Amino acid sequence: MRSDWTALPEAVTAEIAERVGGAFEVAPAASGDHAEIASTVTGPDARVFVKAASAGPGAQSLRYELSATRAVDRHPPAVLWHFERDGWLVVGTEHLDGPHPDLSPGSPDLELLAVTLKELQETPAQGGPWFTPEGRVGFGHPAMDGRMLVHSDLNPTNLIVTQAALRIVDWAWATKAASWVELALLVQWLIGSGHTPEQAERWLAQFPAWDAVGREVLDDFAAKNAAKWLAKSRQSTEAWVHDLAAWAGEWAAHR
CATH class of the missing domain: 3.90.1200.10 (Aminoglycoside phosphotransferase (APH), C-terminal lobe)
Incomplete structure (x- = not known):
């Protein structure tokens, strides 16, 4: 179940701010629900995709993703950083720009x-x-x-x-x-x-x-x-x- 960004504790958002260079803007992802938080975060020094989960299946899914991105070259977004704070697991990855593919017959x-x-x-x-x-x-x-x-x-x-x-x-x-x-x-x-x-x-x-x-x-x-x-x-x-x-x-x- 997706949560609003305001669900994150202040200590968590402060650490994210440190990693992107200061005050940042947040744009929630349009789809997906494995992580409680999934948003594009744009700060003075970086633009990253941030996922966060506090417990249960969401946190376990995020740990699976961490393992997969370490095991696979090129295809997943690169993990830039991750940390745990106040009961939350937070992962910042490379932000990928581009459209979703057209998989219809004959599409390039x-x-x-x-x-x-x-x-x-x-x-x-x-x-x-x-x-x-x-x-x-x-x-x-x-x-x-x-x-x-x-x-x-x-x-x-x-x-x-x-x-x-x-x-x-x-x-x-x-x-x-x-x-x-x-x-x-x-x-x-x-x-x-x-x-x-x-x-x-x-x-x-x-x-x-x-x-x-x-x-x-x-x-x-x-x-x-x-x-x-x-x-x-x-x-x-x-x-x-x-x-x-x-x-x-x-x-x-x-x-």
């Missing part, structure tokens, strides 16, 4: 995503408090287990097109799994961006991990994922939950 941004994914697919999950596949998605299969680092939430709002490359933010769900799990979780977002299930699978076929996984394994994943989101949609009025239920259901029906 798909090539940027492919380049980034090919690099990420070869990144092992070393150390860190990673999620297990079942702990992340709520269901399991022996083929989902692996040793690679999987972001597991590559929806367009977690992707930023910078001048240099496509960058990935919000690593709170970083998972140690087989590489193909990342691709299977991307299917629903490709469908949500306008792909048919056939188009989504055709695009994913460029990745060796997709071709290596058995058809029965993908069938099982698609069916379980669709069942999960259908169950969630019956208990939620959130539009994004119903969207995911629809997109996951399309893929399962296709399989």
Whole structure:
């Protein structure tokens, strides 16, 4: 649950001010809810993206993000500093400027995503408090287990097109799994961006991990994922939950 910036203790805001060079301006993030505080902070000496959490799942997610950004080169925003004060964990990262990508069929941004994914697919999950596949998605299969680092939430709002490359933010769900799990979780977002299930699978076929996984394994994943989101949609009025239920259901029906 997102909180207002005024929830931060004075000692915390004072330390942030020291790190950005004095009095600063705050612009809350438009999306996401893992951290209680998520804002762009602009001070005399620096412009940074600040996340903060006081306890529970929010703080744990932020620790996951710290571990992931230490383990992955280039793709996440660089951690500039972090500290704990008055019960709050506060993290300041590189501020990434740029739009979210267009992942619709034929978009040139798909090539940027492919380049980034090919690099990420070869990144092992070393150390860190990673999620297990079942702990992340709520269901399991022996083929989902692996040793690679999987972001597991590559929806367009977690992707930023910078001048240099496509960058990935919000690593709170970083998972140690087989590489193909990342691709299977991307299917629903490709469908949500306008792909048919056939188009989504055709695009994913460029990745060796997709071709290596058995058809029965993908069938099982698609069916379980669709069942999960259908169950969630019956208990939620959130539009994004119903969207995911629809997109996951399309893929399962296709399989």
